[in-house]
Amino acid sequence: MTSEPQTMTRGSVGEESALTIRNPRDGSTVGTLESVGREQVALAVQLARTVHPEWAATAPAERAAMVRAAAGALRAGAGTLAELNSSETGRPREEALAGIEAGASTLEQCAELGPLHRGHSLRGSALASDYTVTEPRGVAVLLTPWNDPVAVAAGLLGAALVTGNTVLHKPSERCPHVGQLLGELLSPCFPAGVLTTLTGGPEVGSMLTSEDGVDVFAHVGSSATGARIARAAVLTGAHVLRENGGNDPLLIDDDVDPAWAAEQAAIGAFSNTGQICTAVERIYVVDAIADEFCAALVTEARRRNESGTFAPLVDRRLRDAVHAQVQAAVAEGANPAEGGVIPDGPGAYYPATVLLNCSDRMDIMTEETFGPVAPVVRVGSFDEGLKLAAAGKYGLAANVLTASITHAQKAVAALPAGTVKVNAVFGGAPGGSAQPRGESGQGFGYGPELLDEFCRVKVVHIEAPGKSAGS
Known part of the structure; x- marks a missing residue:
């Protein structure tokens, strides 16, 4: 040969x-x-x-x-x-x-x-x-x-x-x-x-x-x-x-630094303009730190949007699909605290977007987005958030930020995903492997x-x- x-x-x-x-x-x-x-x-x-x-x-x-x-x-x-x-x-x-x-x-x-x-x-x-x-x-x-x-x-x-x-x-x-x-x-x-x-x-x-x-x-x-x-x-x-596809959740406990949690959320949602299979696509934050977290997440998104270096989406076809999901969420009551508007000019740019006041019934929370969108749902407790994070048809990966080993172990047991990441939205040892679940x-x-x-x-x-x- x-x-x-x-x-x-x-x-x-x-x-x-x-x-x-x-x-x-x-x-x-x-x-x-x-x-x-x-x-x-x-x-x-x-x-x-x-x-x-x-x-x-x-x-x-x-x-x-x-x-x-x-x-x-x-x-x-x-x-x-x-x-x-x-x-x-x-x-x-x-x-x-x-x-x-x-x-x-x-x-x-x-x-x-x-x-x-x-x-x-x-x-x-x-x-x-x-x-x-x-x-x-x-x-x-x-x-x-x-x-x-x-x-x-x-x-x-x-x-x-x-x-x-x-x-x-x-x-x-x-x-x-x-x-x-x-x-x-x-x-x-x-x-x-x-x-x-x-x-x-x-x-x-x-x-x-x-x-x-x-x-x-x-x-x-x-x-x-x-x-x-x-x-x-x-x-x-x-x-x-x-x-x-994936619709990976991020669950944020009330015992972590909200500014650090916002940094992690932004990395997970906005890296590669959100075009990552294991991107953070839905966020559940416990009420006790929600105000501080949401303010810090908006700051993270705004910093990226004002940097002049935030990359475009792959094409306008994907941008239209992402924007349609954002518009549908806003029509159902979500608050676009940052982004959510198609910019003027050439190319397929879309801003880092933070949606507050979301509900778990919105398509933005149940379907894959594959764009730089961070939708946030407030929850009354870690257990309530865990129940919502464990729901859905996808099972690629899931993320948890918590200082409680009990909550971490509970999340590992309850989340039906091929990979569960605790206190880091990306990363892993060389040679790691995983089996996706569901769709x-x-x-x-x-x-x-x-x-x-x-x-x-x-x-x-x-x-x-x-x-x-x-x-």
């Missing part, structure tokens, strides 16, 4: 073939890429299936060396990749660079874990041997998002490739130039057909989910899309791994457990040949 880039960007006549991306800062055109068509999708799946046996038979250490080389290639192209990321999604260049470095580090972690990924010995007869071995699932389709396009893609790519799967990567249609360049950087590190990038819109994802030759789908994106993938996989038998997805994301998701387990039993009773 020889190495060459596998990036497909041509569409078929009659299909939605053009993706034109505009810079969300000023509306200028970043560029236009054509989408692959159904024939190209089918050929890519066929190629991935054809080369899979040889790739699966490659020694884990050899696969790991290629993944490590991919990390180096990613770092070498980081500058250009960060500029594209900033142009397509509006993310500040420094943050884009940090995401790329995180992606390279994740590839290196996968390279370390790959050769160590192993089965288990089983206790049986003293004269028999029982153990398990892991095998790659086969062809993996990775559907990745735009909000942190390199870091998220790198985690899935590293885990899938190091465990011996061939990969078809379909990056988000909101950052196709980033996805294409990522493929051009990484694909030459692997044999031909092992990693192929397919550029296109949602129709390309639909084509992939209807292909019988795919063994696993990994999707990071909206819950609606994730649900469609899961339903399609029932017919093809593919394994599904998905990290989807937030299924399967482990990141960490050593992610390698397990891309493998099947085979149980082996061996014993010495016996002799016939009449021998």
Whole structure:
């Protein structure tokens, strides 16, 4: 197998073939890429299936060396990749660079874990041997998002490739130039057909989910899309791994510093302009400190809005959706204490917004927003807030600020989320992993457990040949 880039960007006549991306800062055109068509999708799946046996038979250490080389290639192209990321999604260049470095580090972690990924010995007869071995699932389709396009893609790519799967990567249609360049950087590190990038819109994802030759789908994106993938996989038998939408709560106890709590809330709600899967999307604060907290949160939002550096949303389509939720909340009685108004001028800017006097019945409190909005509900007690925080259809992550170990333990037990964070809205140890719940997805994301998701387990039993009773 020889190495060459596998990036497909041509569409078929009659299909939605053009993706034109505009810079969300000023509306200028970043560029236009054509989408692959159904024939190209089918050929890519066929190629991935054809080369899979040889790739699966490659020694884990050899696969790991290629993944490590991919990390180096990613770092070498980081500058250009960060500029594209900033142009397509509006993310500040420094943050884009940090995401790329995180992606390279994740590839290196996968390279370390790959050769160590192993089965288990089983206790049986003293004269028999029982153990398990892991095998790659086969062809993996990775559907990745735009909000942190390199870091998220790198985690899935590293885990899938190091465990011996061939990969078809379909990056988000909101950052196709980033996805294409990522493929051009990484694909030459692997044999031909092992990693192929397919550029296109949602129709390309639909084509992939209807292909019988795919063994696993990994999707990071909206819950609606994730649900469609899961339903399609029932017919093809593919394994599904998905990290989807969230509506993460933040519960603030009355025994913490309200100014510090406001800082944490602002970090959780406004980082990356609120475009993070695990962003703080609904806030419950105990009445005793609510006045001070709300005043400090408004100050935090206003400081960002007056800084001149608050980044735009990815496009005006998302901005319209975020603003519609804010307007609906205001119509139902919420008070926009800061923000909540679309600014004049080009681009897709939206201010850091604080909504006070919210109720738990508002859509802003029950649905994912994916924008820089901090809606606040006052509660009479920690237990009342915990009950509200534990409600809802999502289960990605949850946050608690409290000085009480009793309240912290109670929250950990009661919150139905894959991750519960106490006294820090972001952060975690290297190698951490979690299982989303409800409409937030299924399967482990990141960490050593992610390698397990891309493998099947085979149980082996061996014993010495016996002799016939009449021998």
